Amino acid sequence: MANNEICHFSERELLIRDLEEAREKYLECEPIIRAIKQFLARKHGEILEKQEQDVKNSYKELHPVLEEIQRERGNISEDDPFDASFIDLIASLDNGEYGVSEVTEKKEHLIRLSNEVCRKLDGIKLQLDCVIGVVPKAIRLEIFQNLLRAFGDLQETLAGILYNFDRDNNESVLVEGMMKWAANTGTVISFLTETILNLNGYGIEEEQLEPIDKLLNRSIAVYSPDLFFDFVRIIGKTEETIDYKEKIEDYQRDLGILIDEIMSMTEYK
Structure with missing residues (x-):
């Protein structure tokens, strides 16, 4: 060349x-x-x-x-x-x-x-x-306040279930706890659905929806009905029931982190 x-x-x-x-x-x-x-x-x-x-x-x-x-x-x-x-x-x-x-x-x-x-x-x-600008605090709180309350109730229910693991003849009280958990599950699904359906009605700029969407996605990811149904199936089987204590403790801990994230987003006091 x-x-x-x-x-x-x-x-x-x-x-x-x-x-x-x-x-x-x-x-x-x-x-x-x-x-x-x-x-x-x-x-x-x-x-x-x-x-x-x-x-x-x-x-x-x-x-x-x-x-x-x-x-x-x-x-x-x-x-x-x-x-x-x-x-x-x-x-x-x-x-x-x-x-x-x-x-x-x-x-x-x-x-x-x-x-x-x-x-x-x-x-x-x-x-x-x-x-x-930013989404006003009042709107952020309105979006998440029902979910925050529902997750708080679920956390209390889980605390009761974990407490009853250490009691003798705990099958009946665990069943009672599971019925509360079932009610919490329905409430969480209802509030998640309502929140997602109503989100566009708040008139939030598209650019400001991202952190809200991320937190909703986190809520869906953390909220786990699979664990609920798996646990329901083994109540009464003592050894298998005990094995689930650690899983429920982990779930309760993740739920607590999620609640903290929602409180931080909404500046809830």
Whole structure:
């Protein structure tokens, strides 16, 4: 391979590397832009507060730059990926549509535009975060207070069952405890279902739902009817019943951790 061919190859590799790095950085902007669009769509037709209007105005100023990046492509489609301009420019170098010098010029222009988008989005994201804010304490408490009470009742029931493990002729009292556990189980399922079904009605911003969803998923994961039914099946079988004491102790401990997490989320006193 001649020296000029080697040099040409190296330039191509450097160009592609620069474009790939810029493309990855630009892709980090996509979820922020999506969040801004979702916020503005939800607020469409409403009278905006000053901070909300600031978000709208800032995005309006940014929009021409986004359009200019799109126009770097020959054919524009709504189905284009966010980084389509970068992908096309890299492809044009690979397939020989443009030479190194032409791609270099286009690369510098595209990177300048994408850097401008990233820089401006940093400020708009701060504006958006201020507008979205946090879920008010009263709403967090309303969402979880029934579950908190139900899990608290279940924890008391488990404490009673564990206490009765050490008593003689404990089968009848264990059965009584299991009936309470069964009632707790129904209550927890009812409150979990009600909470999940009603969640959208609180008008919480999508970005703020994530920690609430995570805690609900934790509640579902910790709450374990399998242990309940397994234990029901072996009551009266002394040796097997005793083997379950440690499992119920572990369950009660996990439940206590979950209750602490809910209390922390709701700032419950």
